[in-house]
Amino acid sequence: MTDTPSVYQTDALISQDIDAYLDIHQHKSMLRFITCGSVDDGKSTLIGRLLYDSKMIFEDQLASLEADSKKMGTQGDEIDFALLVDGLAAEREQGITIDVAYRFFATEKRKFIVADTPGHEQYTRNMVTGASTADLAVILIDARKGVLTQTRRHSYLAHLIGIKQIVLAVNKMDLVDYDEARFNEIVDDYRAFAETIGIQAFTAIPLSGLAGDNITNPSDNTAWYQGPTLLAHLEDVELSNTLEQEKDFRMAVQWVNRPNLDFRGFSGQIASGVVRIGDDVRVVPSGKQSTIASIVTFDGELDQAVAGQSVTLTFADEIDCSRGDVIAAASAPPAVTDQFESTLVWMDETPLLPSRSYILKIGTQRVNAAVQTLKHQINVNSSEQLAASTLQLNDIGVVDISTDRPIVFEEYADNREMGGFILIDKMTNATVAAGMVRFSLRRAQNVHWQAIDVDRQAHAALKNQSPRVLWFTGLSGSGKSTIANELEKRLHQTGRHTYLLDGDNVRHGLNKDLGFTDAARVENIRRVGEVAKLMADAGLIVLTAFISPFQAERDMVRAMLPDNEFVEVFVDTPLAVAEQRDVKGLYKKARAGDLKNFTGIDSPYEAPENPEIRIDTTQMTAEQAADAILDWLSKNA
């Protein structure tokens, strides 16, 4: 066992003058870092060692660790430090780390939060997660193996996520006899690669997690190495939190604090810069300006507050401001955009569907967003750009994103908090992607919505009707077109202005370039939705008859239209019944394998959860169905 090094707690000071000790420790700073490497590079062992050396392991934990080491350890009679950090039962059996785990230790100068991120390829999303809050990355290399594909991947990701401090930890030096030449060879290899992906500088340290060389104490085994130990380096690197204070002031509003009629404060955590009483500020996106009247905290009012602090601000003037707004320095407000280029890391089993509407969360803003263009995918091993039509789990791509409302942002390279976002699937609520804003697409700033004098109300008024989009959805052969056709005849007879958009017909023209993959189905519905919206703007009652199998796209069209204008009509025909009817002979072909991606056979149909109207075709004729819909329309006029 190594002796406890003096950089940790000075036991003498603790026992003799606890107040002096507490005073030192109340002024510690905090560094967050990640460790990453391949499966066998010894990450867990290294972290276990840091915890052990800093006395973060107690006797009872050590006893259970010793017992575990004997039972399943790989280190003979020695303690297997990896068992200390490989927490979940499943991983202990498999001997790999499968999720990001957070560990804590402290020295005299700093508290450290370590994200132990997995090296296994399929869990890249966890590495990105761990890196997103880290100031520094420790990239582990097995001295015997050198720079591997995984090393490149992790370095690329760490750089991508904006980590400026990279430590190359050349581990297991004990297994190469502490050979200086081997160390230099690895460092040269890594430098050559690092330059190609834009890593300007890194710190290389030869060490052994198992034997304890150059972790906390300089090792006699590497007398040729003059640099700092790993811990000395971690204690001295500059913190990004301090650097944030030099930037322009920005704070995203989380919550409006109104305890009574006399107080209205805006609560948030300052993303960057410094705010002082009397500062001129602008609320973005509204552009309203005021000055800071007070900086309120539980511990009394402050004269100024800095990046990283959670505060409540009040204004001198009564101006509108709510959750999602950004309060910023009036002289240098952040930009606003609804179209931007971004890097996207896909994190879900279900692949990206371009054009599908996702929820985008950036700061405290929440908007609907879709990937308009997938420009290319990036091979993180070679940094090559690849053509792609979708992104799968752990894929990284460069995309253009458009949002339904403008967002306040800064480029990720300038401000992680103002430029990092997540995408959320509307159906599963899963976090499906992490994104980093690269830049706003100029178009968004220049193309303004054309204000038109004859507006949608004027169109509708002239026709003396309320525009509607009657959206028929259901399996192939369920009877959508038949019922829609019957309904349109009735509406037409009563003098209504209507238009029927039919799936088959649209695919002969507007959408003839689209196939039947999930991605193509999404785009098909998006286009039909846009056309239906224009027709509704023109005052028409639009009927659409499309299988439209996904709830997300039906909801997307619903969101495009004013409230109550979208009427979802679920033509509910069981698969067996539709297949038995098989008017077009398509089910037969699909069953025979001659027709791929057929809804209900080898492509899913998501039945509407809350349709405005449900038609059970096993109980109703097309005429009765049309009557039922007319009845609903007159009741909901």
Next chain:
Amino acid sequence: MTDLTHLQRLEAESIHIMREVMASAENPVMLYSVGKDSAVMLHLAKKAFYPSPPPFPLLHVDTTWKFQAMYELRAKAAEDAGMELLVHQNPEAKEKGINPFDHGALHTDMWKTEGLKQALDKYQFDAAFGGARRDEEKSRAKERVFSFRGANHQWDPKNQRPELWKLYNARKGKGESIRVFPLSNWTELDIWQYIHLENIEIVPLYFSAPRPTVERDGLLLMVDDERFPLAPGETPVERHIRFRTLGCYPLTGAEESKATTLPEIIQEMLLTTTSERQGRAIDKDAGASMEKKKQEGYF
């Protein structure tokens, strides 16, 4: 340039988390166990929403077997914070007289795990703050700040949402709920330092005093009331003891100590050689017992 200390940064982070929950949950609640972590969490809630009082109630899932001193502080703390205090006791456990002396693991299961589920269902809370820290126990180290529970309150460790930057995805399906852990990144030392620095009131049992004790299975237990079954001829021995962690009194081991001030407590903690959970009978089962309990719905 102002260098924020690690405690200032932890405080700001916890406040940010609490405000995010307020903005996204419909019916949040703060679980309050009266222990030191709960005390810090409650203090942070006061800070997060000041000058408003914290806009949610406190919920204590009571086992009827807590220390008397804990019941005394419970009411006072809620009143000081201007918050409503809800107390839930599992009626089934009450009826069956489930207790830690006769029923072992069933006691924790029924009073705490089942009791918590009942309370969350009864009040339809969709988000519950808990004071768990990642440094407490191995499986906690991997838990997210926003931790999702299915309609039956179970936790699926392999299917957690990635948490990036400070962006918490609080969307949930019908019947699902979130457990939120604002103290995730605090350590035991951080908690004690913060209590000291902020002068937060805690249960006096954390400080040493002469108290009646008996030894059971290697644990030093305090005889807190007359329900404690003594062996024939056994009389409690008065010892100078204090507690590092507080739970049901028959399950919580004390340590002999003379520490009567916070600096002395911190001093002892730093020089000690055992972890705080060592005094808890619940963690002594098989290696992965906490993970298993959490999958079943334990907080």
